[in-house]
Amino acid sequence: MSPSVSLISSKFAASIFYAKSHQGETCGSNGLPLTLNSIAVFGRAQSMKALKHPNLCQYLDFIRSKHERMIVVSEYHGTTLEEKFHMIKNNQQNILRIFHQIASALTFLDEKDLIVHNLEPKHILLDELNNVKIFNYGLFNMTNCGEYVSFPIGNLCYFSPERILGSTKNIKSDVWSLGIMMTELFLDFKFCDNWKLSNTMRKILSFQGCENVLQKIASEFDRTNEYEKLPKDIRNLLEKCLTVSLKDRLLPEEIIDHEAFRENLEFHLYTNPPKNKESLLNLPLDQIYHLWMLAGGDVHAELKKERLIRCEPPILLTPNVVTLDGKALGAKKSQSYLYDDRIAILSLSNLKERLKKISPLRYFPLIHTPSCPYNYNNGMEKLPLVIRERDTEYQFHRILLFDRMLKGYPSTRDMIVKEAQTDIPPFLRGKIWAAILDVIPNGSYTGIDKVTPTQTDRQIEVDVPRCHQYDEYLSSPDGHRKLKRLLKAWVTAHPQYVYWQGLDSLTAPFLYLNFNDEELAFLSLYKFVPKYLQWFFLKDNSAVIKEYLSKFAQLTAYHEPVLSTHLVGINFIPELFAIPWFLTMFSHVFPLHKILHLWDKLMLGDNSYPLFIGISILKQLRPTLLSSGFNECILLFSDLPDIVMENCVVQSQEMYETTPKSLSHREHISREEKAGEWDISDLTLDQIQSELCPRISANDFVDLLRYSPERLCPVDLRGALEFSRLYIEGSINIPFTSVSLSEKNLESLGIPDLNKILEERIIVVYSNLHENCILFSKFLVECGVPRVCVLHKGFDILHTIVPNILLSK
């Protein structure tokens, strides 16, 4: 049944089972469709990936496919005990060692409140050193005690009496199975081998009321000699594993402490196999598996090749009668829905081939040694992100590099941020985001009350089942539970804030990335909100949101004057479409895979970054928006059409980098330093709302003047006389009194080649009268001039700049 050891060059295997499909009624009492059992399994199974123990095969992936089929990918290494039975049976020391290692795996599982319930020799793998690795131990748990599948779980021969009588959920039933397996080895026989089910069942039940089950088994299976030869302590151990009374049966941890193992304890423990000569195989398994998939690994294809997935002609499965409520009768029961314990070994040869040229040194990037380059990007960073994310070698380098840096976090945080600017490998995204957000897990999440009912519960209750439900993680019952807990915890941890609809969407990406690490998801959200959404979740957030949207309108005018003029003209104000954008940082408007790429960049920017994302979305839709009226525009945003994320990210990054910081100044942010004399401060909402163009601070203005005057075009609106007395180098004087703003045309200003002069420059308008600046800057925007801003505090502030920047003729 299972491949023999010589065939195994791989470490992974895939197996299949089918979740129970809902018959007939497909809606629950709340009107929502019943969650597919495969999705429920999918959600529950995720936590199994986090189980790491030397005596357990690590779970690597769970894949849902058609017809409620679940594919489980797990570590698979070694030969089954079933096959090795005859090699082991005569060696008491080895048997004891296996005994001990299984018990130690059970102890580990018991600590996590997990039960195996399908222990049998087929699921005990032994490597070359006869170390135990238990395989397929999660089936009972991931199917919610078998509730989500239609087949029984486990091999009846190894069932304990109480399990046959229907009692599950007790780890001691696993101890019984272990006892039977070990008895078989010690006494060299097979218990109830190839018996009819009813006979096996009768036999096991016959042990009830029996004082010494071991003895009874020995005599009934004609093993009395072997039984008597057993050392006393071993006999005692087996007897205590095989008591009918649960009270007397040992717990896994008591087995480990049993006197039978006292002697030679070292020998019983797991011995690390020698390091593999192939560096690839020394990587963590989940990394190898991820790379395997990138290298073209296809679990489906492998299963098909091994004939584990068979196609049955649908005609054979047609029912005779279908009732009105959808129940199908008379169809032949498909064989494929029974449990199939075959496995398909996933070959690593493709991956090895892909990575064989990588020198062993590259497995150990030296991040602190400047003489050793740790970047092996080979110019890949210039290729589109989608290509980089799918390139095996590139991801190999990125994963190893980030993995190493993450091990040094928090002291390596700056390096992580720097590398993240290139890109973020999807495999480690959750951890990298957390590092960028300065998250340091400290166990505080456990202490937050997520249970006590609150007034917000109903709202969370109705929002969670609608939040990104196309995703398997978030639509699973476990996903719902986790999201609810996260939201409740966040609300509890922030008495100053309330739950606003949208917080669910905002939390979703963090949960999606850290599905097995709620604390990391929580802390990431906890840090994310003040960084980008300070005070957005106040009970009365209107001032915050109004300021934000006004700033958005101003920056739109700055970067896209023509579009802005059009939108203002049709009264298409951001209040009507941009609230969900910013309140959820776009997580309510885009599907998860797009949000991830958007946030990769967002994380690296400051609180103004999202504004530029908003503008880049407008930019992308510009032709449509410009040719549309109000209704068409708003319809466009009701269903945000396909936005190409890569362009969006590139454009917002560019705007973010080239826009002077003070232009995106908002009062409502958390500030570490107090604003100085030459910064912007104390702007009222009315002021921001009444000005079409953003203001620039004297600091930013002077910086431009000093360090990049070629990017600057100061426009001085004072009278010619004043201008001749004191002026800024390179400035143009357009006395406000001399211009007529009624004609929206630059030529009306009468300055030759003004278009050329303004091109590519940041136009800073100033005067002694702020009102004039507002009117004139608006005029420029309406003429379609981009990058227009107004100097905060006007010309006067320039007098105070030291060293002096004013010239006189």
Next chain:
Amino acid sequence: MTRNYGALETKRFLVTPETKDFPRNNYGMATARGNNGSGQRPNNTTQNRICQFKLVLLGESAVGKSSLVLRFVKGQFHEYQESTIGAAFLTQTLCIDDTTVKFEIWDTAGQERYHSLAPMYYRGAQAAIVVYDIQNQDSFERAKNWVKELQRQATPNIVIALAGNKADLSQSRVVEHDEAKQYAEENGLLFLETSAKTAMNVNDIFLAIAKKLPKVEGNNGNVHGRRLNENEPNRQMNNCCK
């Protein structure tokens, strides 16, 4: 179950061919004006009159406001309709006799916290659908509050319809049909129990509103949708003077 983002783009406008999937012909639901409006004209006699109305949906969250609109406008139903933040805007046109009625629908967020935004949407609206969930008494009480607020603060003569949604789940009904009906009669509201899921009474409620709205040739421009700015005076639509 899957949320198909790309596909929605083409369905944005009500003139798309997919509208034919939906049994709306009973109501002579038209596509856009000018397009094949002539086909809708009975006896080819007079030019269609076109009226535009602003309609707002209000109600507790998760009662099915967005689903009602989606059913009415696109003939679709999404089991996992996402929550609405702020508001969404959609349009749909129907024909009554020789009049084309174009609804500009503002679908608002249900959470109480978004209440402060609501006036922005119902200001200037000629019609409102206040929705509750027949399985939820609180949502009915909330609906009553919305009705009061509309009667006090919205456009005078606003046509208000009360929709008891999720009528397909009548087995877990909490709000009795008669109770709601009586309340509606006392307050001069149109009333229907609807189900966005089965499409029951969805078109009917919009049709009933359209019938009750005063109709006079409106202008063809799209100026009406704009009046959402809080600073703008609360003008009455000038096309409703019959």
